[in-house]
Amino acid sequence: MKTIFESTLLVVDDEPEILIMLKKILNQAGFSSVLTADCCQQAREIFGAEKPNGVILDIMLPDGDGFSLMQEFRLKSNVPMLFLSARDEDENRLLGLGLGADDYITKPFLPRELVLRLSGILRRVYQPMLTPPSQDECLVLGNVTVNFKSGVVQARDWKKTLTAKEHALLKKLWDNQGNIVTSDNLCRCAWDDDLYGYENTLMVHIRRLREKIEEDPSQPKYLLTVRGMGYKLVKDPTL
Amino acid sequence: MKSLRKIIIGSILLTATISLLLVVVNILFTANWAMKNPSVTHSKYDIGAIADGLTNIDGAYYLNETAAAQFDAQYSWAMLISQDGNVVWSKNLPADVPLTYTLTDIATFTRWYLNDYPVSVWESEDGLMVLGEPKGSIWKYPITSTEATISQIPSYLGGFLILNFVAALILALLLGSWLYLKLKPIYEGITALQKKETIILPTKGVTGEVARILNETSVVLKEQGKRLADRDKTRTEWIAGVSHDIRTPLSMVMGYSSQLETNPNLLPAEQDQAKIIREQSQRIKTLVADLNIASKLEYEMQPLHLSKVSPAAMVRSIAADYINNNDLSDSYSIFLEATEDSNGLSLLCDEALIHRAITNLIDNSIQHNGNGCIINVSIKKYQDGCIIKISDDGKGYPPEVLGNSDEPVFLENHGLGLIIVRRIMKLHGGKVTFENPSSGGGSASLIFNP
Numbered sequence: 001m002k003t004i005f006e007s008t009l010l011v012v013d014d015e016p017e018i019l020i021m022l023k024k025i026l027n028q029a030g031f032s033s034v035l036t037a038d039c040c041q042q043a044r045e046i047f048g049a050e051k052p053n054g055v056i057l058d059i060m061l062p063d064g065d066g067f068s069l070m071q072e073f074r075l076k077s078n079v080p081m082l083f084l085s086a087r088d089e090d091e092n093r094l095l096g097l098g099l100g101a102d103d104y105i106t107k108p109f110l111p112r113e114l115v116l117r118l119s120g121i122l123r124r125v126y127q128p129m130l131t132p133p134s135q136d137e138c139l140v141l142g143n144v145t146v147n148f149k150s151g152v153v154q155a156r157d158w159k160k161t162l163t164a165k166e167h168a169l170l171k172k173l174w175d176n177q178g179n180i181v182t183s184d185n186l187c188r189c190a191w192d193d194d195l196y197g198y199e200n201t202l203m204v205h206i207r208r209l210r211e212k213i214e215e216d217p218s219q220p221k222y223l224l225t226v227r228g229m230g231y232k233l234v235k236d237p238t239l
Numbered sequence: 240m241k242s243l244r245k246i247i248i249g250s251i252l253l254t255a256t257i258s259l260l261l262v263v264v265n266i267l268f269t270a271n272w273a274m275k276n277p278s279v280t281h282s283k284y285d286i287g288a289i290a291d292g293l294t295n296i297d298g299a300y301y302l303n304e305t306a307a308a309q310f311d312a313q314y315s316w317a318m319l320i321s322q323d324g325n326v327v328w329s330k331n332l333p334a335d336v337p338l339t340y341t342l343t344d345i346a347t348f349t350r351w352y353l354n355d356y357p358v359s360v361w362e363s364e365d366g367l368m369v370l371g372e373p374k375g376s377i378w379k380y381p382i383t384s385t386e387a388t389i390s391q392i393p394s395y396l397g398g399f400l401i402l403n404f405v406a407a408l409i410l411a412l413l414l415g416s417w418l419y420l421k422l423k424p425i426y427e428g429i430t431a432l433q434k435k436e437t438i439i440l441p442t443k444g445v446t447g448e449v450a451r452i453l454n455e456t457s458v459v460l461k462e463q464g465k466r467l468a469d470r471d472k473t474r475t476e477w478i479a480g481v482s483h484d485i486r487t488p489l490s491m492v493m494g495y496s497s498q499l500e501t502n503p504n505l506l507p508a509e510q511d512q513a514k515i516i517r518e519q520s521q522r523i524k525t526l527v528a529d530l531n532i533a534s535k536l537e538y539e540m541q542p543l544h545l546s547k548v549s550p551a552a553m554v555r556s557i558a559a560d561y562i563n564n565n566d567l568s569d570s571y572s573i574f575l576e577a578t579e580d581s582n583g584l585s586l587l588c589d590e591a592l593i594h595r596a597i598t599n600l601i602d603n604s605i606q607h608n609g610n611g612c613i614i615n616v617s618i619k620k621y622q623d624g625c626i627i628k629i630s631d632d633g634k635g636y637p638p639e640v641l642g643n644s645d646e647p648v649f650l651e652n653h654g655l656g657l658i659i660v661r662r663i664m665k666l667h668g669g670k671v672t673f674e675n676p677s678s679g680g681g682s683a684s685l686i687f688n689p
Contacts, residue, residue, distance in 0.1 A: 015487050021494045028498070085481075086486045107489040108524050110517075111497050173277030180559040184552035194549055196583040218628045 002130065004122040005030040007053030012036075012043045012069070013084065015061050016239075022056065022114075029115040047073055054122055055081045056114075070101060082122040085111070101152055130161040139174050141213050141222045146170065153212045160212045165190045170213070170233075173223065178235030180226045206231060243426040245418070251415035258407030277366070285309050289614070290361040290368040293328065297580040300328035315358075321366040336560045350381055390440065408523030421446050428453045437461055446502040471538035482531040483568070485523075492520040529655040532595070538663035543666065544588045550625055551581045553590065554618050557597050570611025570635065573601070578619040586625065586687055588667050593685075596671075600629040600683045612680070624669070624689050630682035635675035660685075 001007060009031055011022045019036040026034045035050055036044035040063045047055070055073065059066035070081055083104035102121045105114055139146040145154045151167050153160045159203055162170065172189040183202055187195045188206070206225075210217040222230045292306020300319065302310070310317060318329035320337070324345075326338045335354055337344075345367065349360050355371070355375035357455070361368040426445050428438045438457045440450035499505060499513035535541040558575040561567055585595075595614075604614050612633040619626055640657060659672075661684070664671045669687040676682055 017491055018487060021491060025494060025498065030576045034682075086483055107486040108520065110495050110521075147620075157516055175561075179563040182552065182554060182555040182559050184549065194582075195552065199579065199582060226559070226562075229555050 001053070001126070003120060004126055004130070005032065007031070007126065008033040008035065008050060008053045009056065009118075009120060010035045010037065010043065010050070010052040011047055011056045012038070012040075012061065012066070013056075013058040014038055014060065017059075022239070023115065025111040026118075029111075029119075032101055038062075040069050043069060044072070047076075051077070053126070054118065055079060056118070057083050059083060059085045059102060080125050082118055082121060139170075142215060144213050146174075146213065148174070152158045162209075162212065166212070169205060170209060170223075172235040173231060177233045180229050180232045182230040184230075186230060197209075245421040247415045247422070247540060250418065251411045253450060254411035255408045255413060258411065259404055262403045262407070262588055284372055285313070286359050286361045286368070289317070290363040291364065293368065295365055303329065303428070312371070313372075314359075315373050318369050318370040318371075319363065320369060320533065327366065342456075351379065356673075375448060397441065400667060402616065414552065425449055425453065428457075432460065435460060437466055475534045475540045477537045478534040479531055482527045485527055489520055489524055489527075493517060493524070507531055508619065521630060526655075529659060533655040533659050536659060536666065541592070541666070545587050545589055547585050547587055548590045548593070550584055550586045550593075550627060551577045551618050553594065554597065554616050557594065557601070558616050561601065567605070568611070571614065573614045573616065576615065576617040580620045581618045581625060584618075584620060584625050588687075589663075591665045592666070596660045596685060597627060597629065599660050600685075602627065603656050603683075604631040606679070621686065622688055623686035626687070627685040628682060629676040629685075630676070632682055635679070635681040636673045637682070641671045641675065 003195075009026060011026070011034060012018060013019050013022065013036075015195075016038060019038060023034045023036060035046050037046050037053060040061050043057075044139060046052070057066040057070055061069070063194045066083060066085075070083075073081065074134075080102045083101050083128050084107060085104055086107040103117050105117060137148040139148065141156055146152075146162070147154065147166070148171055151162045153162060169186055172186060183199070184195045187193060187198050191198055195202070206223065207217065210223055214220045215223060220233055224234060226232055269542070271567075287312050289302075289306045291301045292309075294301050294303065316329070316331040316333055316336070318326045318332055321327045324340045324342075326340075333356070337354075337357065348358055352358070355374045357374075358369050358371045361370070395608055400403045409591055421444060424440050428440045428450065428681045432453065433439045436457070438454060440454055442451045442454070443449075496516035497511045500517055501681065503514075505513070525565070555577065558573050561573050567573065567641065601614060601616070604612060608631060610636060612631040614629065614631045617628045617630075619628075657671075660671050664685060667687065667688065669685065672684050672686065674682050674684075
């Protein structure tokens with residue numbers, strides 16, 4: 001397997017029309033090997049014989065339910081699994097129980113959403129195996145390069161080291177680059193606590209971080225404040 | 240129990256007042272009656288006038304006309320007893336009245352009766368004038384009492400009054416507490432009935448019949464409640480079933496229209512049509528989901544998953560999600576304002592439902608202001624809870640919504656969104672209020688007050 005699109009997928013749903021449509025959608029998205037099953041029994045057989053790289057599971061099946069089928073598969077394999085649910089009630093079980101499912105989508109769904117979610121999980125699981133690890137994880141911000149492995153901010157003529165908290169905050173922002181990360185999430189990430197009482201501490205750390213990565217910390221270009229919500233690392237800092 | 244106590248105390252006071260009033264009325268009535276009937280007190284003072292009307296003219300007695308008229312009106316017979324004890328004059332004298340009297344006879348009949356005839360006497364020039372009345376017409380006994388007794392009469396009367404008052408009060412109190420004890424279970428029964436509890440009251444004693452009826456009512460109410468709940472449950476399950484079944488066909492519509500939308504072999508106009516089908520099927524999805532949750536909330540079939548949540552963190556994350564997910568087109572912008580003290584707040588709530596309420600309001604602002612608007616989400620501490628406010632600078636809420644009544648209003652084009660918000664807030668012991676500020680736009684406030 002060179003790319004995630006070469007992975008074999010198993011789709012389990014009791015509605016034959018849905019199976020046909022899912023197969024078409026996935027093929028069109030680039031997944032060439034898509035197997036289908038319309039009951040638990042058939043799914044077990046295919047799972048045992050074909051060893052798929054990813055599974056999409058409906059919850060209501062004629063001869064059982066998706067939850068127990070997933071637990072059964074989990075005993076044998078760690079392949080990513082995605083639930084396809086038709087009931088709002090299932091949402092609570094999926095959210096609350098932490099059944100080991102990688103994600104879930106409720107019907108009716110948009111094909112784009114399904115493909116995005118599925119590729120996301122597959123990439124997370126298989127990408128490290130598919131591509132050779134890059135020498136270092138680096139973030140380039142204008143003239144500054146942040147090396148997350150060493151925790152060093154490198155410019156042309158100087159070098160600064162990130163503190164543990166600054167590192168955690170910047171890593172979190174980088175993981176969500178282009179998106180707003182709320183102050184609450186940043187706090188949870190750096191201090192493992194609620195924001196309450198840390199408002200000023202967070203501000204101080206962001207200011208110090210800006211002093212290290214921004215050319216003009218009072219007019220930040222990369223690490224932006226989103227008033228009332230949190231902070232955001234701009235999507236394409238090279239521009 | 241407070242109101243029952245009030246009723247009983249009221250009835251005690253009323254009883255005491257009525258008793259006292261009766262005593263006073265009796266006294267007044269007796270006094271009045273005694274004054275209006277002076278004859279009964281045997282004070283026929285005109286006996287002197289009659290005696291004076293009897294004149295002795297040369298040994299013969301003659302009763303003048305005025306005296307005779309007075310005599311006829313009041314007495315049945317008369318006689319004059321001379322100093323030596325003989326009757327010297329008489330009128331209508333009955334046969335059984337003797338004609339001579341000893342001192343003893345006179346002393347006796349002046350005090351009591353003469354041969355059972357009640358008589359009155361008057362001292363005249365020639366002797367003793369005796370006026371008689373028919374037997375059995377007058378009660379006549381002289382009353383003798385010591386001076387001390389007479390002088391004590393006023394205080395006795397006062398004491399008697401006080402005694403009456405105290406007795407009336409004690410009786411009223413006893414009656415009141417007896418009533419209280421009897422009515423207490425009935426009162427408790429009615430209170431329990433209101434809470435739809437099953438009651439089994441003892442059916443003995445004076446209140447037995449009422450207790451029996453209450454017991455039966457509680458059974459009837461219980462059955463009725465159960466029937467209603469069953470019907471609601473059936474309806475909710477039915478809606479849940481339909482909304483589940485519609486998902487598979489809707490998945491197909493959404494899936495294939497979405498594929499057509501991006502099919503390069505189609506003309507742009509055809510792609511647009513596919514887009515419309517996709518968008519409308521998404522609308523159906525929302526409507527069905529809303530219908531399902533609204534019916535569950537309405538009939539209390541929605542299980543509450545309560546947890547402690549920071550409302551400030553929740554609104555920040557919701558607002559950030561709108562921006563991060565690119566759900567908003569350029570004509571919309573969303574801002575957030577959280578007071579510093581709101582960060583310390585913690586709310587016991589169903590996070591998914593509150594999330595739903597807030598997004599419903601934001602979606603409402605977006606849907607009803609097609610040309611774009613600025614949405615402001617704010618949170619602040621309010622008493623022991625908080626207020627989450629979602630306001631926009633759009634065209635504002637329709638007047639039907641502004642009433643802020645607890646009853647949901649169904650508005651065309653608003654779907655069930657606002658009804659769901661109201662239900663969710665009610666379920667959390669809070670409320671939602673809508674207003675159109677004078678500065679323009681519309682504003683909805685979720686008020687949590689635990």
